[in-house]
Amino acid sequence: xxxxxxxxxxxxxxxxxxxxxxxxxxxxxxxxxxxxxxxxxxxxxxxxxxxxxxxxxxxxxxxxxxxxxxxxxxxxxxxxxxxxxxxxxxxxxxxxxxxxxxxxxxxxxxxxxxxxxxxxxxxxxxxxxxxxxxxxxxxxxxxxxxxxxxxxxxxxxxxxxxxxxxxxxxxxxxxxxxxxxxxxxxxxxxxxxxxxxxxxxxxxxxxxxxxxxxxxxxxxxxxxxxxxxxxxxxxxxxxxxxxxxxxxxxxxxxxxxxxxxxxxxxxxxxxxxxxxxxxxxxx
Numbered sequence: 582x583x584x585x586x587x588x589x590x591x592x593x594x595x596x597x598x599x600x601x602x603x604x605x606x607x608x609x610x611x612x613x614x615x616x617x618x619x620x621x622x623x624x625x626x627x628x629x630x631x632x633x634x635x636x637x638x639x640x641x642x643x644x645x646x647x648x649x650x651x652x653x654x655x656x657x658x659x660x661x662x663x664x665x666x667x668x669x670x671x672x673x674x675x676x677x678x679x680x681x682x683x684x685x686x687x688x689x690x691x692x693x694x695x696x697x698x699x700x701x702x703x704x705x706x707x708x709x710x711x712x713x714x715x716x717x718x719x720x721x722x723x724x725x726x727x728x729x730x731x732x733x734x735x736x737x738x739x740x741x742x743x744x745x746x747x748x749x750x751x752x753x754x755x756x757x758x759x760x761x762x763x764x765x766x767x768x769x770x771x772x773x774x775x776x777x778x779x780x781x782x783x784x785x786x787x788x789x790x791x792x793x794x795x796x797x798x799x800x801x802x803x804x805x806x807x808x809x810x811x812x813x814x815x816x817x818x819x820x821x822x823x824x825x826x827x828x829x830x831x832x833x834x835x836x837x838x839x840x841x842x843x844x845x846x847x848x849x850x851x852x853x854x855x856x857x858x859x860x861x862x863x864x
Contacts, residue, residue, distance in 0.1 A: 619737035622725065629732045630660075633714070633722065637664050640716045643674040645748045647713040651797060652686030653679075662692060669699035677703045678748070678755055681774050682797045693758050704755035707777035708794050718745050778805050779825050782818070 623629055637644070669675055675696065683689045684705060693703045714722040721741045725731035735741055756773075774795065781791045792802040806821070815821035 619735065619740075621734045621736075622731060623734060624731045626730055629722075629730075632732075632734065634664065636716045636720060636722075637668060640668060640673055642717050643676070644668060644717075645676050645713070645715040645745065647678040647711075647748060647751065648683075649680055649708070649712060651680055651682040651795070652689050653683070653692075655688040658688050658692040662695060665696055665701065666699060669696065669701055675701040676752060677701065678751055679703065679705045679758070680795060681705045681707050681756075682795065682801075684758060697758075703758040704752060705758055706751060706755045707773050713744060713748060715741065715745055715748065718742065721745075775805050775809065778802065779809060782806070783822055783826060 623632055665675060677696075679689065693701075697703065712724050718741060719736070719738075721735040721744045723733050723735065723744070725733055735744070774797075777795055778791060781794060785791055785794075788799050788802045788806070792799045795802070806818075809815070809825075810818075810821050813821060813824045815824055
């Protein structure tokens with residue numbers, strides 16, 4: 582009887598351990614299903630920066646950053662530089678995406694030069710998705726809609742993987758960051774900006790909205806539009822939209838646009854925009 586009691590007591594202890602493990606597993610699954618454990622909203626620039634600092638210190642492998650909106654403020658770059666240098670010096674890989682217009686901003690050029698010497702990689706696009714920061718493909722920071730003082734922290738693996746994939750696709754399409762002089766003379770960046778404006782013109786009639794999408798000033802946007810109108814011989818904005826749509830240039834691949842600086846639109850006198858005939862204005 583004593584032996585049976587001991588054996589029963591041992592089975593009870595084993596059963597308690599199994600039940601405890603099952604309970605822990607159930608709680609873990611329930612936690613992952615709760616939105617507040619994988620999605621959180623933080624408000625206030627102070628709290629956002631503190632959360633970013635913590636994520637930066639905990640980062641071990643790679644940080645991905647997409648910063649649309651054109652050139653960044655000098656103060657923002659000066660605040661980010663020590664944090665980014667500390668990451669790179671620890672051996673963390675860092676890749677950053679800007680818009681093309683950031684190439685022509687002196688503070689951004691200085692920042693890129695500093696991080697590049699430590700192994701950071703920077704590329705630019707004409708336009709892309711909203712602001713994004715991903716640490717170690719584990720946690721992502723995205724902005725709340727229409728509120729720069731609120732951020733959403735995402736820890737759900739499926740969502741973070743989706744955001745990482747979006748970044749990777751944009752990264753493959755982007756161009757390595759170069760100086761303003763190189764960007765103006767390489768025959769690629771400025772035509773890409775003009776092409777992006779041309780595409781937006783077909784769907785948007787407000788210069789402010791187009792400029793905001795590309796991270797440029799309204800004045801620069803109007804200058805590019807005026808140049809395209811001159812190149813195509815357009816009488817007005819409506820005529821310009823028609824010429825752009827009928828020319829076929831908006832569907833051309835990047836490899837087909839080699840001429841500069843007006844490669845984003847056909848040159849004056851071309852037959853592409855007039856159905857094979859010269860415009861009467863340029864005969």
